[in-house]
Amino acid sequence: MAVQESAAQLSMTLKVQEYPTLKVPYETLNKRFRAAQKNIDRETSHVTMVVAELEKTLSSCPAVDSVVSLLDGVVEKLSVLKRKAVESIQAEDESAKLCKRRIEHLKEHSSDQPAAASLWKRKRMDRMMVEHLLRCGYYNTAVKLARQSGIETRTEALQPGRGEPAGRGPAGHGHAGLPARHTHLPLQGPAGPGPVEDANPAVPVRQLPAAPAGEQLRVHPHPAGGPLGHQDSCYKEDGSSRSPDCPVCSRSLNKLAQPLPMAHCANSRLVCKISGDVMNENNPPMMLPNGYVYGYNSLLSIRQDDKVVCPRTKEVFHFSQAEKVYIM
Amino acid sequence: MEPCESVEREVDKVLQKFLTYGQHCEQSLEELLRYVGQLRAELASAALQGTPLSATLSLVMSQCCRKIKDTVQKLASDHKDIHSSVSRVGKAIDRNFDSEVCGVVSDAVWDSREKQQQTLQMAIVEHLYQQGMLSVAEELCQESTLNVDLDFKQPFLELNRILEALHKHDLGPALEWAISHRQRLLELNSSLEFKLHRLYFIHLLAGGPDKQLEALSYARHFQPFARLHQREIQVMMGSLVYLRLGLEKSPYCHLLDTSHWAEICETFTRDACSLLGLSVESPLSVSFASGCVALPVLMNIKAVIEQRQCTGVWSHKDELPIEIELGMKCWYHSVFACPILRQQTSDSNPPIKLICGHVISRDALNKLINGGKLKCPYCPMEQNPADGKRIIF
Numbered sequence: 001m002a003v004q005e006s007a008a009q010l011s012m013t014l015k016v017q018e019y020p021t022l023k024v025p026y027e028t029l030n031k032r033f034r035a036a037q038k039n040i041d042r043e044t045s046h047v048t049m050v051v052a053e054l055e056k057t058l059s060s061c062p063a064v065d066s067v068v069s070l071l072d073g074v075v076e077k078l079s080v081l082k083r084k085a086v087e088s089i090q091a092e093d094e095s096a097k098l099c100k101r102r103i104e105h106l107k108e109h110s111s112d113q114p115a116a117a118s119l120w121k122r123k124r125m126d127r128m129m130v131e132h133l134l135r136c137g138y139y140n141t142a143v144k145l146a147r148q149s150g151i152e153t154r155t156e157a158l159q160p161g162r163g164e165p166a167g168r169g170p171a172g173h174g175h176a177g178l179p180a181r182h183t184h185l186p187l188q189g190p191a192g193p194g195p196v197e198d199a200n201p202a203v204p205v206r207q208l209p210a211a212p213a214g215e216q217l218r219v220h221p222h223p224a225g226g227p228l229g230h231q232d233s234c235y236k237e238d239g240s241s242r243s244p245d246c247p248v249c250s251r252s253l254n255k256l257a258q259p260l261p262m263a264h265c266a267n268s269r270l271v272c273k274i275s276g277d278v279m280n281e282n283n284p285p286m287m288l289p290n291g292y293v294y295g296y297n298s299l300l301s302i303r304q305d306d307k308v309v310c311p312r313t314k315e316v317f318h319f320s321q322a323e324k325v326y327i328m
Numbered sequence: 329m330e331p332c333e334s335v336e337r338e339v340d341k342v343l344q345k346f347l348t349y350g351q352h353c354e355q356s357l358e359e360l361l362r363y364v365g366q367l368r369a370e371l372a373s374a375a376l377q378g379t380p381l382s383a384t385l386s387l388v389m390s391q392c393c394r395k396i397k398d399t400v401q402k403l404a405s406d407h408k409d410i411h412s413s414v415s416r417v418g419k420a421i422d423r424n425f426d427s428e429v430c431g432v433v434s435d436a437v438w439d440s441r442e443k444q445q446q447t448l449q450m451a452i453v454e455h456l457y458q459q460g461m462l463s464v465a466e467e468l469c470q471e472s473t474l475n476v477d478l479d480f481k482q483p484f485l486e487l488n489r490i491l492e493a494l495h496k497h498d499l500g501p502a503l504e505w506a507i508s509h510r511q512r513l514l515e516l517n518s519s520l521e522f523k524l525h526r527l528y529f530i531h532l533l534a535g536g537p538d539k540q541l542e543a544l545s546y547a548r549h550f551q552p553f554a555r556l557h558q559r560e561i562q563v564m565m566g567s568l569v570y571l572r573l574g575l576e577k578s579p580y581c582h583l584l585d586t587s588h589w590a591e592i593c594e595t596f597t598r599d600a601c602s603l604l605g606l607s608v609e610s611p612l613s614v615s616f617a618s619g620c621v622a623l624p625v626l627m628n629i630k631a632v633i634e635q636r637q638c639t640g641v642w643s644h645k646d647e648l649p650i651e652i653e654l655g656m657k658c659w660y661h662s663v664f665a666c667p668i669l670r671q672q673t674s675d676s677n678p679p680i681k682l683i684c685g686h687v688i689s690r691d692a693l694n695k696l697i698n699g700g701k702l703k704c705p706y707c708p709m710e711q712n713p714a715d716g717k718r719i720i721f
Binding site: 002003004005009010011012013014015016017018019022023026029030033036037040041043044047048051054055058061062063064065067068071072074075078079081082085086089090092093096097099100103104106107121124125128129132133136137138139140141144145148246247249250251252253255256265266267268269270271273278279285287291292293312323324325326327328 | 347349353358371393411425447449613614615620621624661681684686719
């Protein structure tokens with residue numbers, strides 16, 4: 001991969017990016033816990049009620065038959081309690097296990113095997129894209145991408161027709177109990193050709209992260225326009241300094257990156273136009289008489305019969321005419 | 329690792345608690361049901377005999393009632409106790425992860441939202457094509473009503489077709505492609521064609537002694553590469569000796585390594601992309617990755633700026649406040665920073681080479697002019713300002 005990310009850097013980024021990844025299943029866990037508690041409390045009170053009735057009857061010398069029938073009632077309520085308790089606990093446990101699975105996936109980023117780490121990075125990108133696509137309302141694409149990238153289990157049965165409508169509520173609208181804290185980031189405009197009506201907010205957002213994450217894909221190319229050395233060379237009129245590898249020089253990103261701030265470079269970094277290699281003491285920059293500078297090694301490699309042809313102006317010079325320049 | 333680990337610890341605790349609670353709950357309720365069942369049986373037999381409720385039975389019954397009440401209430405309160413562990417998970421997440429990705433980007437950037445959205449979707453489509461996820465790209469085009477012209481798609485479709493064949497160990501399409509682009513590949517100093525022939529030859533060898541004649545006759549394809557790849561050709565011809573014994577047991581067994589296939593896919597992708605003027609990694613993934621690196625750094629510095637209340641430092645407009653290290657592979661363009669003014673040079677302020685060979689920016693040069701003469705700041709050589717030559721990196 002072109003961009004070097006050390007384990008420490010990945011960790012830092014994780015802190016910043018993955019909040020929704022963990023928070024959403026946590027909220028589900030919380031919700032299920034509360035539901036379980038409610039169920040248990042309700043059934044417990046039913047049992048207590050029936051038992052109280054039995055006690056009352058006992059204190060007034062009852063017929064055995066009535067005691068037996070009341071006891072049957074108690075048995076029934078106890079069985080209901082047992083069933084409901086087991087179900088609720090299962091549900092809570094499931095959501096706790098989901099949390100665990102997500103954490104384990106996140107931990108993969110620092111795996112010792114380089115293949116695992118780069119797979120993780122690729123999945124990260126796909127995850128962000130899926131979230132972005134969902135926010136845009138491109139539900140089918142998101143599902144296809146999730147399936148193809150093998151992250152489908154994470155999105156856990158996205159229900160059809162419940163994708164996120166573009167133009168979701170204003171700031172403050174809850175996402176599974178999460179306030180949308182994204183006042184700094186622009187929200188989408190009114191709904192586009194989204195396939196959905198306003199779905200019950202609580203349901204789809206089990207999987208959909210809080211708004212900030214959905215914005216992350218857009219936020220990322222932002223800072224990127226910066227550090228990638230977005231500078232004049234990517235925007236020259238005649239496209240003369242375009243580099244095929246530079247992302248900012250590519251069609252779409254060129255337009256996106258234009259309004260972004262430039263990267264900050266305090267030190268010179270020189271790259272030879274011929275070879276793409278860095279120019280430093282090992283490959284000193286040499287100036288041809290027309291003012292164009294290339295690396296010494298590259299000039300050697302294009303030298304023929306002691307002459308060199310400037311690749312950019314096609315002028316021919318003697319090799320000896322190249323002068324060394326000193327960059328501090 | 330640390331943030332994940334602390335959250336994981338809490339989740340593990342919760343899981344453990346659920347487990348023990350679940351077991352305990354089931355057990356005690358079952359026990360209770362059994363006990364009540366027994367009692368009921370006794371009572372039923374008493375009912376049958378028509379005897380009234382005995383005092384002992386009555387006592388036992390009331391004890392049973394108490395027991396039931398106690399058990400179920402305890403179950404309810406035990407479950408409630410788990411709440412603190414559950415909320416600790418939430419707190420661990422809040423503590424270790426930042427909930428806001430805020431204020432790093434100025435809002436003004438996304439002003440023409442509609443157009444920006446379109447461009448971004450386009451970038452995503454391009455990325456998907458480059459990754460070979462053609463069906464997903466098609467779906468996105470449909471859903472977002474974007475039109476991608478065929479000329480753009482075409483090379484990716486072809487590349488993908490060839491790569492798929494390579495994955496199935498079919499060298500045919502790749503060879504066809506390499507031969508048709510031979511000239512341009514040679515200009516790039518690519519040895520793709522030779523490698524493909526080589527792999528095919530090895531593939532024949534793996535077929536055993538019957539394939540010997542076929543392998544030998546295929547070897548004539550090596551002829552044009554004889555000069556550049558002499559050694560490798562020798563190795564391959566040498567391996568023919570062991571064909572009958574079986575290559576796996578010979579000193580040439582390394583030729584049968586499966587990593588060659590992975591390598592050929594990579595070589596092909598790299599060379600094909602160079603030929604098409606594309607980068608191997610899609611622009612979107614490189615920018616995304618650099619955004620990932622930049623985001624925490626910028627957020628940190630934003631926090632520091634706010635803490636120290638010197639908000640003027642970063643105006644969001646011109647330049648990022650600090651440098652972000654992305655590694656040398658990301659140096660796509662030359663950057664010259666004038667050592668004197670510590671600013672990047674540009675078209676309006678280009679780098680100038682002085683007679684002594686030192687390079688400074690034009691603004692710096694103008695500042696150093698003293699009485700029509702110029703003294704180089706690095707070597708005290710006097711010169712005429714007009715002798716400075718503009719250079720282009």
